[in-house]
Amino acid sequence: MSHPAPNPSSVSRRQFLREGMRLAAMTGAGAFVGLSSGRTGAREHYVWQIDPTKCVYCGNCATACVLKPSAVKCVQAYEICGYCDLCTGYFVPEPNALNTGAENQVCPTAAIERKFIEDPYYEYNIIESRCIGCAKCVEGCTRFGNGSFYLQVRHDRCVNCNECSIARVCAGDAFRRVPASNPYFLKTSAH
């Protein structure tokens, strides 16, 4: 600065204050890192997931997600599926006929594929691009069947919000942060 300050002593005082505060801030930051180093997860980060044992299939997953359509989808645990002809996750109560007619399906978006395997077994697959995570099939399967349909946050879609907006309104309090290395609940037993 080529202009001499009119009051050099006051400039140096402010300079001193500024430097002191910067030093204090740096010390604070260092202390903070030291304090929180025990608390941080260096080797792990966390993602949101639904605990299927707590899910009450309320339908909020379809509406509350910041993504439209939701990042929550139904998944099928084939190992515990009964491959029933009358699938209570696929068919509405008292269906007219056990066929793929839209009026018989519980899924509002026809996201479940019903495939004949052998008499009397049918395979049910979720077409994820159609699924909106409304949990209507989950309710049918869990209440009357084996519970092989269940909701999961799909991590190819989930943007991992800092605060999951579905978790905030989840009726079953089923959302939790899980380690990203093990990001799914794999259902191996009924209910």
Added chain:
Amino acid sequence: MRALFPRSLFPALMGLLAALAGAASEMRFPPPEFETDYTMPGITTPPPRSLAMEYVDTALLVTALGLAAWLVHRRRSRRGLVALSVFSLVYFGFIRTGCICPIGAPQNVALGMFDPGYTIPLTALAFFLVPLVFSLFWGRTFCAAVCPHGALQDLVLIKPVKVPLWIEQGLGIVPFIFLGLGIWLAATGTAFIICRYDAFIPLFRMNGSVFGLALGGIFLAAALFIGRPFCRFLCPYGALLRLGSIVSRKAVRITPDYCTQCRLCEHSCPFGAIREPVKLPVTPNALAPERRRLTWLILALPVLIAGGAWLGSKLSVAAAKMHPTVALAEQFLAGDKAPAPATALPTPETRALGRAAETAPELIAAASEVRRRLGIGGWWFGGWVGLVIGARLISLSLRPNRTDFEPDRGACYACGRCYLACPNERVRVGLITPAEAAALQAHAPVPRPDVKTS
């Protein structure tokens, strides 16, 4: 029910399905034993973004911050900063779409400090601290060209309107209050409101609620005419960076070497950050009223803090309604008086109330614990608001020590727009000759004799 029961009981793969065996006994419909050569498909488990990519993000953040600091202080290049802004907007904005960004990171840090069950991801900690540490050395280089929110607003600014200084100073305390509110609610596990009311994340995702997208649209439309409205009047992380920038080692200087006080740079800042030199009064006695005002304000500071704290404690009951546990407990207790008709179809609310009924004692205990913690936090939050208001009043009464046209250290986003407004800078980069600069300065607006304090 017309369900057809599968005929056989157990698959033969006993070893593999040993774990299943116990569970299978609970199944209403045992898994079938297929006679055809059917192979069972597996569940697909698309993995989340890998941890390695999170570290790549952190490395990119540090690199971009370093580059921004170099562009601001050494290279003094607005063009370079624009290029870096475009990169940040595309990568941190549209490709990474947001979480976790430094703006929301204070909440993660607060939750991590107060909730032992929550682990702060290392990347969240880095995203919180690294731009702050940079601000202590090089000012708001994060705002300059690394933050996608700032970059978006900066790039769409087409016709800046000058915001009156009193509005600027008045609304300028909102980010500090928002920061306090965000930390208070995050530390108690109530809500992450900084993320919830983030204006631009829905735009970056090009997806979101109507409210979120509308908020983004409003801020974006405002940003065409008002320079960086989100940064100036809402961004809570900007409030922290402002504090860091005030004490930073290097500050943005408009002129490369020598300020001739030609006033050509005066209106080059769309964010109203350039301040005039302050002339000292001739007689020392003229300062007496200012000193008296300052003394009163310093004395009033504890009163403001105490009053704010008291008012803040009153807010805790309202704030508690934002906590899902408290909201449910309150609804449950209210519902005790007027039960819903049992014939109604289940809604999310009735299902939640069903859970509340099952776990009522724990739920109510948890809710009152949240209330207690919010009550303590309310005192702190209110005190913080009082402190912010008091500190702003005091800072307005301090006589700045400025002999040149300079950006306000806290308010300057280091965008680099003012550099080329200075004739000396134009000479330095070889755009004009010293003689042309002198001619420019001769035609510059004449300094008024009564340079007022700003």
